[in-house]
Amino acid sequence: MTSEARAIAPAQRTLPALLQRQAALFPGRRLLKIAGREWSHEDAATTAATRAGALMQAGVARGDRIALMCGNRIEFLEVFLGAGWMGAATVPVNTASMGPQIEYFLANSEAKLLVIEAEFLERLNTADLARTKLREIWVIGEVKTEWQAPSSVRASPYPEPSEPVLPAGVQPGEPIAILYTSGTTGPAKGVVCPHAQYFWWGVNSAEVLGVGAEDVLCTTLPLFHINALNTFAQAAVTGCEVVFESRFSASGFWPAMRASGATVVYLLGAMVPILLAQPEGGSERDHRVRVGLGPGVPAAAGKAFFERTGVRLLEGYGSTETNFVIATAPDSPRGGVMGWVRDGFQARVADDDDVEVAPGEAGELLLRADEPYAFASGYFNMPGKTVEAWRNLWFHTGDRVIREADGAFRFVDRIKDAIRRRGENISSFEVEQVLLSHPSVASCAVYPVSSELAEDEVMAALVVRADCRIDFAELASFCEARLPYFAVPRYIDLMDDLPRTENGKVQKYKLRERGVSGSTWDRRPAGRGR
Template identity: 40%
Template sequence: MIGQTRPRDFSDPRIPNRDECVLRYLLDRWAHERPDKTHVVFADGEEWSFAKMREKVRAKAAGLKELGVRQGEHVAVWLPNGPDALIAFYAINYIGAVFVPFNTAYRGGLLAHVIANSGARFLLVHPDLISRLNEIELAGLERLVVTTNLEVVAPPLEVNRFDDLVGDPDEEIELERPIDPWDIQSIIYTSGTTGPSKGVLSSYLHMFSNAGPESWPMVGEDDRYMCVAPIFHIGGMGPPFVMLARGASVAMIDNFSTAEFWKVAKATQSTMVFLLGVMATFLLKAPPGPNDRDHTVKKAFMVPLTGDAPAFTERFGVDIYTIFNMTEISSPIVSEANPTKIGTCGTVRDGVEVRLVDANDCEVPTGEIGEMLVRTDRPWAMNSGYNANPEATAKAWRNGWFHTGDAFRRDGDGYFYFVDRVKDAIRRRGENISSFEVEADVCRHPCVREAAAIAVPSEFSEDEVMVIVAPVPGTQIDCVELAEFLIETMPYFMVPRYVRILDELPKTPSAKVMKAELRSEGITQDTWDREAAGIRVRRESFSA
């Protein structure tokens, strides 16, 4: 563990020192020990060393404190990726306040819900988003802090300019008490695929355990993590903290672009990336070129791990890792480099217990499917519940374990395989079908960019399988050809009966496919029916 030889802050050896896991003390430490080392690089090439980062953060923290932000209070941040968002994140935590980012796609009822749930008095906001506030109830908001300009039509709140909140970085910023590892650092809102978004309460120790040196040993102090996820998502808020915990650097990029990805990685000298969902598929399905290996990336997390992983490594020269994680937990399942068991999420890391259970929380045998339950040896190493939502907290944490809502199976070697969200499972003709596995097979077709598999009613009983697909740009999906491809590659009972083609799949503000919306639409007029087209799949028969 980092700093293991220094005097301990706490008697419990499972709790790291404050300057190992609390943002304020980490930043102070590295600014003292590594002042000239780069901590952050932006897409335009601007770089901030640890010393420069600390100076900027302390100046902004002093300004926020003078404005009235108190230690422990929730501060809402509604900004796109960039220097302002990162400075806001660090400065809020530097004074011991709680960073509460909102998705920049929020509006209407969803925006009103998170504003009310957050309990925030202050909202840091980009001026282009302010008009949406005029449409909703503002709950307890008292003041807007606006970036870039004040020439906006704002609701009747006090307004300040973010650039004007600057104090003396050399003056001591006093705290009511030291910031402890179990204090809440952030509230990150879930995607809301099944209902109103829930605000996940994350302590500093939760964030440290999520991807710290013990959880991700493959990431070192000499790495640079290229972050392409938005800062309101755990995938965008986590990387700066992951690298801060190591005294390392992060490249903060505005968004993911297939065409620009490798060029940006090289320009920022990034050594590791996180490829979530279809990102790896997009990169692999882009036309090959002579510069496929002309970059600095050495390691990539691919989530989920698909059968294309070996081809990705071969083409781009990158070692692949995979994990299972979610905002509420702390990377309980992590793989070795280039795992050979395609489809796995890895094995249980040290310090974590994992069970697969049935509907009554009774453990299922090896090889059978069950919901994943998680708990950790270290206190505060997972979420501290859902903000202002005791019912959801109690439901998720029942029987002393966190219930992920995800169905898995475990093989005899201890490797875990994601099967489905429990709510997304499909049952057809007596067979349980993983929508995740259907989607993975469908996406192997060269013309399919992304896919969503859902259950629709059968005229007989149980479900039929339907897939909604989006094409690779510049191609067209032929439903007959796709069906014939799948008949050759999938078990007979998994082959979709229905296919619907859309230019883009509907997504939540956190870029997750809105399967609930697709299920509610069901079989539409533009849906192709394999059986109506005369293409039937027969049960395989075997003779002795």
Template identity: 30%
Template sequence: MPTDTTTVATTRDETPRPPAVTHEQMGATPRVRTVTGLLADGAARTPGAELLRFGDASWTYAQADASSSRLAHRLIEAHGVTPGDRVAIMLPNVAQWPLTWFAVLKAGAVTVPVNSAYRAADLAFVLRDSGTRVIVTDAERLPLVRDVVSRDAALTGIRILDVADAADANFPATAPDVAITPDTLANLQYTSGTTGFPKACMLTHDYWTRIAWGCAGAAGLGGDDVLLTAQPFSYMDPQWNTVLALTAGAPLVVLPRFSASGFMADVRRHRVTFCYVLGSMPTLLFKQPPAADDRDNHLRAVFCSAIPAALHAQLEDRWGVPWRELYGMTESGIDLISPLDDAAAVGSGSIGRPMPTKRVRIVDADGAEVPAGTPGELTVSGAPMMLGYWNRPEETARTLRDGWLHTGDLAVADERGEIRLVGRIKDMVRRGGENVASAEVEAALETDDRVVASAVVPEPDDVLGEEVKAFVQLAAGGTGDRATAEAIITRVAERLARFKVPRYVEFVADFPRTPSERVSKPALEARAAEAPGTTFDLRDRTTSGASASSDPAAEHVLVEVIRDTAVITLRRPAKLNALTVEMRLRLAALIREYGTGERVRGIVITGTGRAFSAGEDLGAPPTTFAEMRETFETFHDVTRAVIETKVPVVAAINGIAVGGASEITLCCDARLGTPQTEYFQPENARGLTISNASSVLLTRIVRNHAMRMVLGSERIGAEEALRIGLLDQIVEPDDLLDRAIDLVRAWTPEGGNNTALHLALLRPSSDEIERAFVLEDAAADASWNSGAFTAGIEGFWSAKKPAGPTGENR
């Protein structure tokens, strides 16, 4: 795809122009009814006009039309895309997102937007469910995409296109000859919907053009306007904002992401006249310190979903612009909207009036319309509307009944017909602008053997509106403490996007249930309100003693299954993979999870970058006796986890292995290294004591060399490590992981084996390890009480050289 852009001035033609759609035309059929037709129309009428602005770079209609046409031809001719094929886009907010969207639509194909923050499980589900044939992504996400595609036999035929590849520059700049009508399917737009796993709404060209036409009329937008969006392009809002720009003939400014502190500065810099915000954005904006230039802007209108009623008047007064409510769903587009001249709506909580093309009814459980003042389910009919849910006829039938979309929202209308939301039937959490299906999070929680059952509910939050809370019932013998909560949520974080991961965990002995044995969430929440238990807030899961670090362990200790082997990777290269308490907890949990032999044949532990691990993170040392004890205990627990497994555990030592990390490798059944492998146990030279049963393991492996390693703090290179038995084999770095996995597979032959029995015989006994732990703990306590431990850490930092250019410790 081309990367050439043209910088344009932000000044506009001062000659007033009429709106593209008048208020009276809102209910009419759009003049152009396909997205591709709108782009072609704009390119023909105003080829040099600005369409898209990303920072200071701009794309004109002509540039966007030519670029997307070239890519459309490439999709067809080089990748075999035919009308109706699904093409996924997994990109952040860059110009290539809308340009790729245009290209996919020009090819007659169907776009599958993928959240750029998705992890492996989310991505694999969307690709499988949609039947994607091609995915367009960037260099940052290529490793994830390739890994997901290669690991799933159902996905191996997917073609991967890197947007940095400029091969489409050689294709024609005119649109391919593909018939596209208003009824042509344009998107499979995934949404969590009511309950269950994400569902794809089937959205046509007519859907997008009708949303844009109605919004342009409601806001009176035209060629004098400048639009702005800050949501991720994988959501529907920036997409309909793009079609709105095409409809109004106004440029769309796209921000990389929403930033409350910088949002209004961008509004002023780009002379923005209209924007749409939602969820927590108004509250976050209002919480910014008031400034003298708040009203120094060109805004004419702000549309928003979920304006805080108590802040509504203050929002308008602060920025001097009308804020109006907009209600809709992915399934139906925009359903209700408050007119700009409706000052009575300010602070009322009203969600607007029906669009001219929509009808609304508030009904009871039997579908009968309820009288004013009585809550009921809000239902919507009219255009636009999704065709249904992709491959889910039963879900479609439940949601679309007799031409009416059942929203799942509880609403009430007053005598004047003003509608307010009062709750919802839907079992989901609305976290900021995200819809989180409770059932999806519960399914992820319940894959953990420690969890018998779970229930996910919304927890009110001043900023995000709602946060995700999980009630968890543990298996017999489970301990409902913070460490258990963190371990469970860390595991969930591997499977779900970050916004779906519970912030709060409360352990319960059982759940109140309905006659059909479903968890009664109203009864559960009532019971929790009457007799609250301990709720663990996991938002700030920081390392013990480390107030500056809030990186979750899930980002530093990764796991993936390769050839029936669980590969656990320490990934904190800027810190030489130094281990925090939380990382060790996660490492031990993963070893136990995969060490049962039920899911994999064995485990390989390795590191990222030039170090296996630098051992304990001395950037966040223990500052109290309790923290020191936790430090040692978490190292002990890694040893226990390895010794207790029923499968081989192999250390693939890619570089330096320091202190406690070198000792972790000693627990493993084999140690493969590279020429760069180096063992170093500097504890004694620094006045620190060692942990992790080296007194047992090191002497078993290297015999009389243990003294010089521990007391002499001698560095042991790869060749010497091989000679004395610390390493079993030295291989080239590119072969290290494959050789380690080969070893696991060789030790676990197909068709039944006695590997677990042999491991129990060959490894040191648990009693032997625990006796060593007792002695080491006593030594650690003595070192702490004498002050040697703290002095050792201070000595380490005073002798440490300045950090390298990437911040690693040298």
């Protein structure tokens, strides 16, 4: 099916065209199972048309943005498909976001409508909605908390579907979503993802994994990330079925895969060591899973995972701004690398002046696509950041890699000042802004240190204001009320001063090298956070 998808005319590489095409080819075939609900491929097209009608009745127009804060439930996909059908863009909001982050996403995206699950409504109490362009809120589920919408915003229950509307004449380069990815030297950036990029995410990922019409895809990852959204695209492109679990559970993972009949699974780096830490059991082999996607999984963990479960995990590289550009395959000559560049893309390892370096030398990974709109079109409302990232007609990933003699790309480290924990990219800038808002903190630096789960832990070095003292537990609680749980620092060090360059810039590499010491406060033993 992916070879047929590649032959689709460029003008038809949009969500409405894809849904209509698959509804005609596989009308009664099951496409989706999520939270006890099911769709056929025909149902998906019908739902898109009826939800688009409801959005239009609410005053949403083509080109508008719709913010969406919801777990893995069918309403998420209803809004996403309905918006794409009528030419609006969805702005998924991480369900761990607190009031200040929600306010920023709403203000930066200029969203007019927020669709939010009732359990998250209380977070809006610390968001100043008057500083946004929000006009209406749809609430999913029963409201069990005290919350009052401001007078400028109308709040109502999530509405029933409307009469179906015809699809808009959406072009492949029009935005289907704005996905926020953590900034490093500033606020989070909204990645503008065109319809054609979403189409190519599905095609390329399905090809890497060998997905066919008889497969069952199953993911425990959240729909507000490109990984899970991409899983839906794979199913839509190939005519197969996708099952979304509500969340990842180490003890429940294999029983869930067996119950779903999954043949393809999706894991992130830290999830594999967590699964391997579980007691060995028959359920690890009692399943139909033949392959999994496991970017960032250490080679030794991937080998141990295969030996215990029979599931081979494929490596790869892609970002919200790009696509599935680099990947391994089941018959790759060796492991321990991200893989080889795929057809339709170009990759270069370059120095600080964007000059390509020789094989074996480390440099920044630069990427570009052959097909139109296969990459994001920029950062929403951030023209300067867009030009910086796409300078010289290459997308600058901010990752340091090595291209080896056989063409394989090996990850070295991050050039960007970013942290990755629990599958989430964390902005050190945003964490630092919260810490600096505490009355006892004079200056600070936030940076990654290694954890036992093949990922980063968040560490902060603080300089305390004169005549003040720090209560670590109180500071952690202060952060928990203002940051997603995964961004709250685990480790905190107190310092007389931060190491700086002659022009005053903090030398975080010295702090990373120093790492955790005997005087470091560790939040985990106190039982706080995750």
